[in-house]
Amino acid sequence: MPAKKKSAKLLRCPTCGMLVRFNDEDFPFCSDRCRKIDLGKWASGVYKISSPVLDPEVLEDLGGLTGDRGEDQNNNE
């Protein structure tokens, strides 16, 4: 088969960005693994809606609050 024709459609894998041929087994993903990773993203997206999100920045704020207990407040009076 001559592979010089550029008629074959190429798409980028939504997961890793690799080029995937239109007639590839796992199209539009480059592999079964990437397909599963993408499915996992959707699943975690659904979970995020119904469960509280622990943002790293929020956790940092909480840590800062417990570290600073306002000791100066009682010292002046």
Ligand SMILES: [Zn+2]
């Ligand atoms: Zn991929």
